[in-house]
Amino acid sequence: MKHSDSISSIQFASIVTGTMVGISLLGLPRFVVQEVGNAAPIASLFGILCSLVGVVVVTMLGKKFPKQTIISYNKIVLGKFLGNFFNIILIVFFLLLMGLETRQFAEVMVGALLPSTPIQVSIFLIIFLCSVISFQNVSSFAFIHFFYLPLSIIPLFLVLIPSFRDIEIYHLLPIFGHNVSINDFLNGSLRIGQAISNFLVIAMIIPYMKNPNKSVKSGVWGFLLGGLIVFSLITITLGVFGEVTILEMFWPALVLGRMVQVPGEVLARIDAILIISWIFAVFTSLLSYFFFSVRGIAEMLNTEKHRVIKIIGFLAVFCIALIPQNIYEMYDYILKITTVGVLLIIPYPLLILMIAKLRKKKGDTI
């Protein structure tokens, strides 16, 4: 039998998509529209294309070091001290991101589903789900991503497609917005980059692929699928609500789900399906973050005791999730943290790639 820890290209692509499509979807249209107004679709397209550079660079690095994860080749390229320094930054980034996104998830739960359930319960449940999964072999992680992808995407489109008839063209025009300066436009694109900066997780997975040379291609495909979802969600939400109404709400995509009427009237409201599938999407994203952190720490410390690290990581994430005082503060933190994330997905891998070229470092080929 084959080595079970090998990930096929399709699974790899689904990890990219599954990680990108997550918590931020519900609130994302609002934050982009806040910066650029009607130009949100164009700005998001631009943001997606910019991040695509990041995907290509990260996967190219993976091709260059087909047997090492980002933790290892950081050390090779930058030297042990500097490499470890950046490794810590990466891991801390993902832990913080996971904590805050968990909190965001919990805020949606409290705000739109279970108002009197303590926020700690939602936080606990979702982290608990992530931490009972074994990280010992990478293939289980890939299987989970692959399995949940259709479960989280199909219901999303079930909500989006019926809302087509409520789109008003005058909500989408003019496509470059009203008085949008270059600065605003870049800010809007930055928001997209912030929301999807999490695909860096793949740098941890490439060495486990059956054929790491295919990582660029399948990474780009997975990213484009995720980008398509983000783009169509933003466009349709903007088309239905218009820029003014979007700014009135926290989670435009959720409200969109509440406006959809299903024929047949089996379920009076379709948003329950949206929320369940969204919980699936949230879970896959959080799992990716946790996977990166736990395996990253284990690799840095050169240990196999994932379970101990998971318990410590669990507590850390739980505490981080409880830091923000209210929902406005939480979004402040998220915007700040993810700005660092954008630096980590595009300039940082480029830097590593260039240094690796200059220092002529190369990983073992297969």
Added chain:
Amino acid sequence: MKKLFIIIFFCISSLFLTGCWDRYELEERANILGLAVDIAEEEEGNSVPNVTHEEGGYPGNDKDTLYKVTAQLAIPGKIKLGPEKGGEESQKTAWVLESYGYTMKDAMANLQQQLAEKIYYGHLQIIVVNKKIVEEDITDINDFLKREYEVRRTAWMVVSEEAASNIIQAAPPLETVPSLYLSNTLDNSVRLGKLPREFFGKFWVDLSDIGVDAVLPIVKNIDNDRIMVSGLAYFKGDKMVGRTNPLQIGQYLAVKGQNPGGYSVAIATEDGANYMVESYERNSKFKVKVTNGKPSAFINVEINGMIEEETQSNNLSEEKLYEIEQKLCELSDKVFNEFKEKLQQNQSDIYAIGARIRAQYPKYWNDEVKTDEKWSEIYKDMDIQIKVDFKIKGSGMEWK
């Protein structure tokens, strides 16, 4: 390691033991199906308890309108499970409660103070608002409904010219829960092409959009057991500024190009024959232009109709059909433009002409118009033309 698991296990099980924070059984929920909002009479003001504020009125003192909120709750026990059995005396199946407050939430908080069950808005079907409130300002009522996560965005908001509580008390003999009947009336009107899809969600979008004004259906209580859609209330900003008659709803729908068509119109030919023509398909095209800093709009409406009735005559033919078409086009051009002028006078841009100009001429909008108020001024005097192209496609089962 083992001890740690035991600790975790106890933590989890304690979660289950103290859990069920959001569990309210159906009988523990006061299931509000319909709400009616009126302005309270003077002497009723004394009955506002101090639930949300201290003695001496509502804070922010300039707020002195007192709302009377009438809520309709379903009484579970009275409604039989399963198909209705005939012969039984119809019982009162809904419970109508009244509450007073300075705002919506104030009134609802007062109501909750009187009830054993938790007030639950998840099945709120219809909100009837008195015309007096709508003419003043609708935003204050909206905010609570938007913020409350339980309220569904597919519920209806309607305007009543009489007391709103009258509407909600209309109890049809057919339906077990009156509010459901009311909202079904409205839902089916949409399917029959008699009402625009202006439920909460759409209404709120139109209300806050720039360059668009909203509409709401107006209903009337008939014989205390049903309601009639008697027109549309159109807005200027947050205020209602006028109303239409039922046929003008058809005009609105035609200009918006919403399908299916539903309204019938009567027309007479030269030889004294009367025909009833129903529209079944409507399409519209908007052309907006800005020439020399002056906006103008041209709307081309295409209506396809069917002859439904012929009275005082029995000689329908192809020539006749063209004659009827001709007449219909003339008539429609006239009434559509009349209605449009009325709208312009009232500065109510329900056809979203402003939004279209803003979308297609952003430079003009940002330089000249900028605000909604300024747009209303421009809109009042702008040149809008509506051209109606009426086509008759069939005449039912009869040749003649």
Added chain:
Amino acid sequence: MEIVYDYGYLSHTTHAISKTIAWKEGMNMSPFFKKRTKKNKVPTIPESKILENSTKIISPKLEDNIYEINKIFQKNMDFLIRKFNLFGKTPAVLICLKSLVSTEKIDRDIIKLLQEGEPLSDPSQQVTQYIINNILYFSDVKEVSELSSFIKAISSGKALILIEGEEYGIELDVVEKEKRSIEEPATERVVRGPRDGFIEQIMTNISLLRYRLPVPEFQIEETEVGKRTRTKVAICYMDDIVSEDLLKEVKMRIDAINIDSILDAGYIEQFIQDRPNSPFPQVQNTERPDKVIGNILEGRVAILIDGSPFALIVPATFNQFYQTSEDYYERWIISSFVRIVRMAALIFSLTFSSFYITVLSFHPELIPANFVVAAASGRQGVPFPVIFEVLVMEFAMEILREATVRMPQQVGGALSIVGVLVVGQAAVQAGFVSPITVVIIALSTIGSFATPSYNAATAFRMLRFLLIILAGTFGLLGLAVGIMLVLNHMLSLRSFGIPYMTPFSPGNIKSLKDSIFRAPFYWLKERPAENHVRDAQRIGKKVKDTTKNNFLDNNGGDFDET
């Protein structure tokens, strides 16, 4: 709650290897009591003491041998010792256990021939060899010289002949075990398909397999498991299809079993499955030979156990537990439809009752207002919360099911009537549960009965309670979390290294054609890839329709004219 842990296929192999090595070296390591061995060493299950003590060689003196054997067996009521004179002169003795042998055979085919036979003419020839070669016409004959193997043979139902002055005895296979006739398996009935099922005797079962698969590639290897029961275990596979690694792994896991008794296939199943603490079955069992053959031809390995009418099939993925062999006998559209129904029933049985709780107690906004009003009326007078109502009813259903399974058939009918009456009608009238709850519970219970595999259905029925509690505590969030817990566990399960959720994840389009949807045969050209078969080709080209016109019609016309 079971915490999902995973040592994966590779680490399990190494475990198994270390276990086998340990066992072979005689280090006291049983795979089952691994943890306990760390503290106080539990010895391996000992061989029979009698056998260990009597490793003597048969002595030429008949009386000595008889004395030794009598010492062990004489208390037994079925012990038979028959003295006679070989060829009318040499004293000899036949020893056997009456209960296991056919006495008719002994009388007619052994004693008669030996008494009346021609004595050997050449005195240099060995008597036993002469008897085997010239006198007896048995196919399964052995010469033995050790007393211990003698005793072993007697206990397994063989007849022995000892002759005065000879150092060898003769072992003859005259076993005649009681067996039932071949019947249609009760647990796996089919509407269309073969009606024979396995029985307890392994040889009969093997013959059922052999005549269906008369090719030399079909191999049946035998081993023995169980220190005391010495149960025969047969490993069946297709030599040119099965993956060598899989076969090696199966043999290794079976060899590593260290237990005194094997009473049913279930013993073996529990020792060789990958994760013993999972609610899901990771080994398939069946009573149907056609199903075994089908699986063997798909590259899987079947394990037959003497004394059990169930064959085990490994590896098993979740995909196999909602399929039946009948799916392939019926036309593909119908089979696909039936499979979709089964899948729906399975999902129903898992989630329906918990979804009901969620909707009624937490999120009534999800269902139409009309239904909410009606459901609220139905609950009028019911004093308990919905979750309690559902839990009590589900539990009552489980009791009812268990009771009817164990009841004699005559009582079973009466019980189910009482059960339906009490649980349904009376409970509603007493205001104990609401009528809608009864409908929901009935649907979810029936759903679990529609699954062809009993053990998979039981797993889902059990997990249903987890979902009910989660949904009753955290509403929709709890339901989603519960479903994810179950799914994540299933996704990280492996059966003999093969991911449990194949072909759904990891995706495999070729195998997906035979999952929820059973594609027509000419689509299923290859054997399932997840079994890493060596010969993948299965079906050739589609048979073409060569008829150009309706030839029957012409004949019919001719017939009319004459």
